[in-house]
Amino acid sequence: MGTVVGLAVTEGMLPFELSMAYEVFGAAPVGVTVPWYDVELCGSDAVRLGRFRLEPDQGLDRLRHADTVIVPGWADTDVEPPAELVGAVRAAHEAGARVASLCTGAFVLAAAGLLDGRRATTHWVHTDALAARYPRVEVDPDVLYVDDGSVLTSAGKAAALDLCLHLVRLDHGSSVANAVARRLVVPPHRAGGQAQFVAAPVPARDDHPLSALLPWAIERLDRPLTVEDLARQAGMSSRHLGRQFRAVTGTTALQWLLTQRIRRAQELLETTDDVVDAIAAATGMGTATTLRRHFHRTVGVPPDTYRRTFRSQSSGMQPGATSTGRGA
Template sequence: MSVRNDVARTIPDMVTVALAVTEGMLHFELSMAYEVFGAAPVDVAVPWYDVEVCGSRAVLLGRFRLEPDHGLDRLRRADTVIVPGWADADEDPPADLVGAVRAAHEAGARVASLCTGAFVLAAAGLLDGRRATTHWAHTGALAARYPRVEVDPDVLYVDNGSVLTSAGKAAAMDLCLHLVRLDHGSSVANAVARRLVVPPHRAGGQAQFVAAPVPTRDDHPLAALLPWVIERLDRPLTVEDLARQARMSSRHLGRHFRAVTGTTPLQWLLTQRIRRAQELLETTDDVVDAIATATGMGTATTLRRHFNRTVGVPPDTYRRTFRSRPRTDANDGRETPH
């Protein structure tokens, strides 16, 4: 997760999102991106995106026929270009799509691929010398076909600032929410996630899949522990505290955390603390010392160190970035003064 390359960018500069479509494109990723960027959450009042569907001709997406709003040349006028995955990753992507995506990036657009859309970005040369990812089943093919790309098969998404790539399906949603978070902040991204009934944030560095599937029921071993921790982020919790509350050994707890969250107890706890700090920076006037106390970081120095390493900018810079945009009351969507 990083806002380092996008701090100077404001949402009025990022208003147009173009979805690049072509024959054989995966309709799930395309529809998901449209859902995220096409409708503002009802409980916030912020300038929202203008979504355009761009393609060279009408295309078939499974059994559905899609008529683009504009031609591919329109991508050059977009602020953000989304390239959804396409079904036949073994074939070279269409030359007109590749050229249009390259031209859009050269014109200054932020370009993001979902799933196998990474093959389009690679063919356009946008991933040369950069770290990137795609669906785990295709990472080997991406690395073999484009040896100048540093393919990481073990992450959900990769943010290189103006070029972003994601793994498949659910990870594509994670990347879309990450873009909303970069543009609008955590509170708005969380509101979008609530509308779509999906987890508000999974860090890009999380594994694409874990040894056991993430439980969907409330009877998994950490079901009671996780909300207990969230309610106590202001306390200096340790792994031993968590293990004691869960009535298991620290080693046993670590195994369950890896299976359920894909990470360690300490890393998960740090992520929750950083998320809480982001929300407080966006929605309150609390000084950094107070936020450090409220998030269990102890001191402003500790908070700044972890925040800067995780988010990419210091807390004060993060606050200035998101507080320069209209603040909203989460209860009624009205703007509130700074």
């Protein structure tokens, strides 16, 4: 688990992504007592952010000593990013740092050669330009973020926040990441494979048919819900429900349900002593075998391994501070 986060600070970066990353990694949420990140602003000179001036506290060469390097969005994608920045990011990765780009920061990673032969993404407006300029990069324009191990890339704006929360989840587990999301008043999890551009990322009106259905389903994850059950509750046909789900969440109703079940299982593994059979029942998976299969495929490790990894970290949250994962 990385502890030092180096934020690359250069002229021409996008301030939203920088500020958002600092908000996520800069301080632990109330009630979380696990060792938090030590954030360093790394840049060669002071930079202008509109009417404001930002003074880095470390040089760019300091990035090679970070555990995680965050490269915010790059404003002018028509020009090559500064060679000093590109070299510093490359050196950091070679030294073993986990490197993540937010939005058009992917152009910096591509210039450093870190995306050659890798799948990556950026803001959908710029995916064609990234693919044309760096043909060795496998650009995926349809996802929120891509985790390729030591190199991670995100789409723009809100998707950059999703990637930062994903990094916290990797380091500290689901409960801690949900506590960060709750502090920021954002949904606790959006899968990286979710579509970048959907008709309505969240139900925009209280009378939207899914605005009541999604909380209703989350309250009933212990039950074997089907698409037909959801359609009946929403008062629409299964086909129409499928269209609504795709428009709002960018995925299918069944995949959305599976994602919620897995996230609930993560929280129960972190915060309770329940055996896997009980957690399978509580999350609507039915049997421990089914839970283990889906959990391993989605999370990458078996439930027991996940519990050993993150249980001690979740115990670092003060009583009552654990997020429920039911939205924020």
